Each structure stands twice: as C-alpha cells, then as structure tokens.
Amino acid sequence: MKRENIQPQNFAERIVWFAIIWTYWFYVIGGLYIVGAAVAWILFFHLCRELWKQDEQTPQEDKIEIPWSIWVWIGGMLMMEVALVIGHLDNYLGLGEIIKSTIGWAKGWALLALYPLVGCLKIRPELMYRASALVCRTSLLVSIPLVLAFYLHLPQKLYVSPLRAVGGPSDAFFEVMLYEIDPGEGKPRWRLYTPWAPAAGFVANIYFFMVIQEKDRKLRWLGIAGCVVICQISASRLALICLPAVWLMSLYMSKLSRPLNLIASGFASFFISISTSQISEAIQNFSAMFTAARKDSSRVRAALGRIALYRWEKEAPIWGHGVVVKGPHMVEFMPIGSHHSWFGLLYVKGIVGYLSLAIPLGCEFLHMLYLSQRSIPAKVGLCMVMVLFFYTFGENLEILAYLFWPGLVMIGIGTQSKHIEKEKDHDENPAIDVYSETIS
Numbered sequence: 001m002k003r004e005n006i007q008p009q010n011f012a013e014r015i016v017w018f019a020i021i022w023t024y025w026f027y028v029i030g031g032l033y034i035v036g037a038a039v040a041w042i043l044f045f046h047l048c049r050e051l052w053k054q055d056e057q058t059p060q061e062d063k064i065e066i067p068w069s070i071w072v073w074i075g076g077m078l079m080m081e082v083a084l085v086i087g088h089l090d091n092y093l094g095l096g097e098i099i100k101s102t103i104g105w106a107k108g109w110a111l112l113a114l115y116p117l118v119g120c121l122k123i124r125p126e127l128m129y130r131a132s133a134l135v136c137r138t139s140l141l142v143s144i145p146l147v148l149a150f151y152l153h154l155p156q157k158l159y160v161s162p163l164r165a166v167g168g169p170s171d172a173f174f175e176v177m178l179y180e181i182d183p184g185e186g187k188p189r190w191r192l193y194t195p196w197a198p199a200a201g202f203v204a205n206i207y208f209f210m211v212i213q214e215k216d217r218k219l220r221w222l223g224i225a226g227c228v229v230i231c232q233i234s235a236s237r238l239a240l241i242c243l244p245a246v247w248l249m250s251l252y253m254s255k256l257s258r259p260l261n262l263i264a265s266g267f268a269s270f271f272i273s274i275s276t277s278q279i280s281e282a283i284q285n286f287s288a289m290f291t292a293a294r295k296d297s298s299r300v301r302a303a304l305g306r307i308a309l310y311r312w313e314k315e316a317p318i319w320g321h322g323v324v325v326k327g328p329h330m331v332e333f334m335p336i337g338s339h340h341s342w343f344g345l346l347y348v349k350g351i352v353g354y355l356s357l358a359i360p361l362g363c364e365f366l367h368m369l370y371l372s373q374r375s376i377p378a379k380v381g382l383c384m385v386m387v388l389f390f391y392t393f394g395e396n397l398e399i400l401a402y403l404f405w406p407g408l409v410m411i412g413i414g415t416q417s418k419h420i421e422k423e424k425d426h427d428e429n430p431a432i433d434v435y436s437e438t439i440s
Contacts (some may be wrong), residue, residue: 006130012121020131020406024138032172036402037107040114047121049307062122067415069360069367070116076360077113083349083356084254085199087322101323103167108398112360115405119412125213125377125419128410139192140202140226143233149178150188155414156180156396172196190233199400201239202391204230205405209250210245210288212422213376236392246386254372254379276305301339308336308343312350321351341392347424357397361389366413371409374420381414 008014019026019039020061020296026032051064084105088098157177172195180197189197204227211223231239307328312320324335324344337344345353365385371378385405388397401408413419 002179006124006129009124010122011046011416012118012123013127014116015039015043016123016409017131020128021134023193024142025248028176030176032193033107033168033173034163034166034403035112036405037077039201040111040118040405041106041110043118044114047117050121061418064120065325065416066117066120067367069415070113070120070412072363073116073360076356077109078115079356080349080353083352084321084322087316087319087349088164089318090319091322093322097323107142108401111401111405112357112397112408115401116364116409116412116415119409119414120416121407123410123413125380125410125413126215128413129210129214130216130219132207132406133214133216136204136207136211136223136226136230137219140222140229142192143190143229144224146178146190146192147233154178170195182219187235189235190230192230192234194403197234198236198238198394199403201231201234201236201242202387202400203397203403204228204234205239205242205387205391206384206404209246209380209387210406210410213380238390242387242390246383246390249386250372250379253369253382256369261341269428276408300334304334304336304338305340305343306380308340308347311336312346316347316350318350318352320346320353322348324348338396339394341395341397346398357392361385361392365389368411368414371414371420375414377410377416377419378414380432381411382413384408384414 008017012028016039019035023032025033037050047064050440052151054063081102085102090120121297136340157175158175160171160172161176164171168174175195177191179190181187182189190200191197192200194200194203202227207223209228211220214220214223227243246271315321324347326335337347341357342354345357365382368378368382372382387407388404391397
C-alpha cells in the first residue's frame with residue numbers, strides 16, 4: 001500500500017513541519033534551543049495577524065477558536081512573569097536581572113502558553129503524527145553509530161556550537177555529544193539531541209503517543225522502535241515507567257463514558273478497598289527499588305528538594321527568591337530546586353508560581369479528559385498532559401520546553417471542536433477511520 005503523502009499546506013504547518021523534521025540538522029549547528037523559542041513567537045504573531053483579519057465573512061472552518069483551557073494557560077504563564085518581577089523586587093535584584101530573567105521567561109515558561117495557542121491555528125493532527133514518526137525513525141538510525149562510538153572509544157564531546165554566544169542556560173544546550181558517562185555509575189548514556197540523557201527519554205515519551213497514530217504501518221513501527229530505543233539508551237528510570245503507565249491510563253480514561261468501563265471501575269474500587277495494605281506495601285517496595293536503581297542520583301534529588309522546601313517556607317513563601325542559585329557541596333553544587341518542577345517553582349516563584357502551573361495543568365487535564373471521549377486528537381492531547389505531569393517530578397519543564405513543544409502544539413490541536421465533529425462521523429460509520437484502535 002502506497003504511503004499517503006502528507007505535506008504542509010499553509011504557513012503554520014510549514015513552520016511546524018520543518019522545525020520537527022529538521023531537528024537533527026538544527027542540533028548539529030547548535031540551533032535547537034534558539035529554534036524552539038523562535039518558532040513559538042513567530043507563530044504567535046502569525047496567529048495575532050490571522051485574528052486581526054478574521055471577521056463575520058471568514059468561513060467557519062477557517063476561524064480561529066481559542067478554548068477556555070488555553071486561556072487558563074495564558075493566564076498562568078503571565079502570572080509566572082508577575083511572580084518573577086515581584087520576586088526580584090522583594091530580593092532587591094536590579095533592573096538588569098529582571099530583564100535577563102524576563103528573556104528567560106520568554107524562552108521557557110511562556111512557551112507552555114504559546115504552543116497550545118499555536119495549536120489553535122489550522123494545523124492537521126496527521127501532519128504532527130507524520131513529522132513525529134519521521135524524527136523518531138531518524139533517531140533510531142542515528143542511535144546505531146552513537147552506540148558504536150562508545151565501544152570504539154571515540155571522544156564523548158565533538159564541539160560546542162558558536163551559537164552559544166546567543167545565550168542559554170549552559171553549554172549543554174549547544175554541545176554536540178556522541179555519548180556521556182554517568183558520573184555515579186560509570187556507565188554510558190546517550191542523550192541524542194537533548195542537553196542530558198533523561199531529557200531524551202522525556203522527548204521520546206512525548207513523540208511516542210503521536211507516532212502510534214501514524215497511519216503508515218512501516219513508518220509507525222520504525223517510529224515506535226525509535227522511541228523505545230531512546231528510552232532504553234537514555235537509562236532514564238522515569239522514561240521507562242512513564243511510557244507504559246501513560247499508555248495504559250489513556251486506554252482507560254479515554255473510555256470513561258462507556259458503561260462497561262463504569263461497571264469495571266466499580267468492581268476495581270471494591271477490590272482496591274479490600275487490598276489497601278497490600279497495595280501500599282507494593283508501592284513502598286517499588287519506590288525502594290526505583291531509588292536503589294541509581295542511589296547517588298536519588299540522594300542528590302532528595303537533598304535538592306529538601307533544601308528548596310525549607311528555604312521556600314522560611315525565606316520567601318509567597319513570591320519566591322526570584323532567581324536560581326547553586327546548592328552546597330552535598331548536592332554537587334546543582335541549582336536548588338532543579339530536577340523537579342514543583343520544588344523549583346516554590347523556591348524561585350513561591351506559592352504563586354506553584355499555582356500558576358498547577359491550575360492550568362489540572363484544567364487542561366479535565367478538558368482533555370472530557371474531549372477525549374469523542375476525539376482522537378484529544379486522546380493524544382490527554383497523553384501529552386499526563387506525560388508533562390509525570391515529568392514535573394523529574395525535570396524542570398520550562399528549561400526543556402524548546403524540545404517537547406510538539407506535544408504542547410498537540411494539546412492545542414486536541415482542544416479544537418472540528419475534531420470532535422469528525423469523531424461524531426466516525427461513531428456513525430466506523431469505516432471512516434480504521435486506525436483509531438491504536439489508542440481507542
């Protein structure tokens with residue numbers, strides 16, 4: 001069967017398409033960090049232009065619809081900037097620091113509102129699935145020489161891109177690496193085009209739930225294989241847990257409206273209630289095994305969290321400290337609150353920043369859960385929200401938004417009512433979409 005040729009049909013689709021499929025070319029020149037932020041702002045201004053042109057004569061299918069959950073994201077990320085400014089003022093940081101941190105906000109937290117907003121443009125979900133499958137297929141092919149590089153004793157780092165001069169969190173965002181050695185265990189890990197190995201597992205989880213919707217069977221399986229291989233070679237515990245957990249939960253949650261699921265939920269609740277002690281013990285054992293898998297990493301993460309919570313509560317509970325600072329020797333001088341979005345927000349932006357992420361994430365989950373009962377793109381969006389939630393406990397979302405932005409765009413696409421209408425047609429004639437079983 002000949003593969004359907006999917007190509008971009010408008011300005012927004014072209015920008016998104018080439019930004020994804022050219023991922024490795026941007027990585028080689030050290031431009032991924034720049035591209036991730038630039039695409040968001042370019043398409044935001046394009047959206048504003050389209051809204052300005054929109055009037056009563058605009059065809060219904062071309063009108064831009066911004067759902068309520070996207071407005072919650074916009075409000076939450078604007079509050080992040082408010083917390084940033086007030087935190088700087090409370091801690092007597094100068095105007096220069098405020099400007100510098102605001103630029104960082106524009107390249108980080110702002111993307112969590114801009115990209116779902118971009119998803120409200122006329123971007124087909126099929127285009128996202130195909131682009132994701134292509135970049136994951138490339139990752140599968142690229143992983144082979146990268147693994148061989150370790151066994152051939154080639155150097156870990158090839159170079160740092162001159163684009164580092166543009167500015168960024170660290171050299172890691174502009175390095176071209178073949179592999180890296182875990183300092184705690186001395187074992188190799190592969191990060192591909194990400195700044196550290198666990199981030200590669202994060203991106204693989206984001207792409208996986210789009211790849212499984214790709215209609216071309218060969219490309220779909222190559223993409224799935226690429227995602228699984230990335231999770232393995234990144235040696236990320238969270239990646240290996242998140243992928244099957246989100247997949248299983250999405251299978252159940254996207255069918256909540258079906259009577260059989262409601263009946264099964266009732267029986268499950270009964271058996272869970274009489275097995276609470278056994279379940280609690282199993283969770284504790286699993287947690288101990290998870291921690292023991294990489295003791296040094298778990299120790300540092302736990303210490304960073306304790307320091308962040310203590311200093312947040314005692315020093316800056318409302319608006320936070322304004323900026324990130326390095327921790328003591330016991331945490332290997334890593335920034336306080338790093339490796340954990342919630343601890344990081346409490347330390348830097350206080351309870352205001354914490355709620356500015358928690359409320360949009362919770363609202364988007366409920367919105368996607370509702371829409372996912374009748375829309376395949378919303379089911380994918382629900383998976384994106386769950387992956388983001390999982391990774392709030394292992395990464396700082398804002399610093400990696402330039403990598404997982406396709407998932408944010410997919411959230412925006414999933415909120416569009418036009419896909420719900422298509423799903424209604426599917427209910428009347430299941431032959432319209434023979435591929436929905438991949439996640440339905």
